[in-house]
Amino acid sequence: MNMVELSLVMPVKDEEAAIGPCLARLIPVIEAMDDPAARSFEILFVDDGSSDATLDVIRKANAADGRIRGISLSRNFGKEAALTAGIDAARGMAVVPLDVDLQDPPEALPKMVAQWRQGFDVVYGVRDNRETDSLPKRITADFYYRAHNWLSNDKIPEHAGDFRLLDRKVVEVIRRMPERNRFMKGLFAWAGFKQTAVSYHREERKVGRTKYNYWKLWTLAIDGITSASTAPLRIWSYLGGVVALGALGYALFIIIRTLTTGIVVPGYASLMVAILFLGGLQLLSLGVLGEYVGRILTETKARPLYVVRETIGTD
Template sequence: MKKLVSIVIPAYNEADNIFVILESIKKVFSTLNYDYEIILIDDGSADNTLQNIRNFASSSENIFFLEFSKNFGHQLAVKAGMDNAFGDCVISMDCDMQHPPDLIPDMLNKWEEGFEVVYTVREDDKNLSKGKRKSSGLFYKILNWLSDIELEPGAADFRLLDKKVVNVFRSFNENEPFLRGLVKWLGFKQYAIKYNPGARFSGESKYTFKKMFRLALHGVTSFSIKPLYSAVYLGFILSFASILYVPYIIYAFVNNVEVSGWASVIMTIVFFGGLQLIILGIIGIYVGKMFMQVKNRPNYIIRSTNIPVK
């Protein structure tokens, strides 16, 4: 009996990419001795993505879909796909052809060798703008510096997970999962494959600098309380620095020297006021995460699907 490979593909406004990615995967598996199924997750698309998915699913027995009631985000879309994938292994990949399907045989080979997690690391893409490459590098530097996990620069959401790993993932109920970090945190036998990203077939990248920064901040606060410790250390340093100012005050008082005017006072107030707001913001992020989690709302809502009830 052939092993079943489940492929999870989140899609947000990817109408023009659906046909290309499905045909590419079909071509790859035509040379492999595996059964496969494809689970596409429409993450609240505003274009014809869902309609195109439905058209392919209606004519194929191994193409399934989940339609979200709104846009819940890429990470939850992947999580929803894994929650509904019951193959011997699960491969998650993007819909835009930047995760090359031709890499799937190599991932399966490593899985057959006994690795339970086969993840990919993107080589530096010279076709990307200088700003995009810098923001990507900054993302990993911030994440590795402030969090308790270590991600290789270029680590992607293109990965293979053995079914025992997926079963563990199903037990997670985080409302904002950071999957790259969770995969590292889980352990198991892992292997990294480097790849050169393919050209995006259609559309534009959804990861702007703002989203990259937010993802980095989310990754840090999901896996570490280092920012809270940093705030405490900074408070001690600044308190000590303020003590160094005492001798000058005494000298000015004894010698009747005029103390600096309003400009220096205002600058000091603004500086420390801003610092306090940053620290309060860090604390607020952690409190906000707890607030959202304890509500125990569903992490995503499925509006429609063609996946049979198991």
């Protein structure tokens, strides 16, 4: 493997219109840096099963500039798997995951590289605003970060995405993580090392449209929490204990009331409320347990995280 100073890893799916503008803005920013990375870098696109001409655009970009490389996966494996494929194939002493939509601005790269040169192993980007997000998304994102960090020992920086610089030794640690249920921000946090933040202004998406809807964001949030913590299982154990103690206390109350005031026939409404409440708790606890059992099944299959169909510009 011929090493370079800096690797930019960009998972893409149906982004044929975004690649050109991205390269036109990204490459001048890198070449203008007063750093060896300006003369030794690569841009690695990971085509995650695109159905448009994304792969052809990557081929043309590679033919025009050998510093641009590509990997085509055999189907759509999802962004976390595609990002993993890019990190595995990256040759840089520093690796930066970056979105092709330019919402995470390339102009933040010189600051990240400067912090890396000062000895930091991970330099993560933190949004100084979420103005490009809708109000419901801002509220749910803030709630998720707080919930994740409360439940997990692996704290993730609030309002930090995948946009970050990773030193080669951090990359090697991440490459050794075998789990199939990938939540990359959690893996970055677990790796540790010396970290610092760089603030940046998140921009509006200028080309194409996002592939993430609210359902995908919800499943990603569930993956993030269940991959980083077993606290949800523990919470339901505690809740079950509280309900059991409450039931025991209520039983003692009924016994004492019966002995002192006589037998009172319970009402239908209260009985139904108790049955539905306990039934709901049981179904919720089974759902939480099922999430973890499903992940155990996925891990025991030990299937590859991704399958590479084609490589472009790879030595």
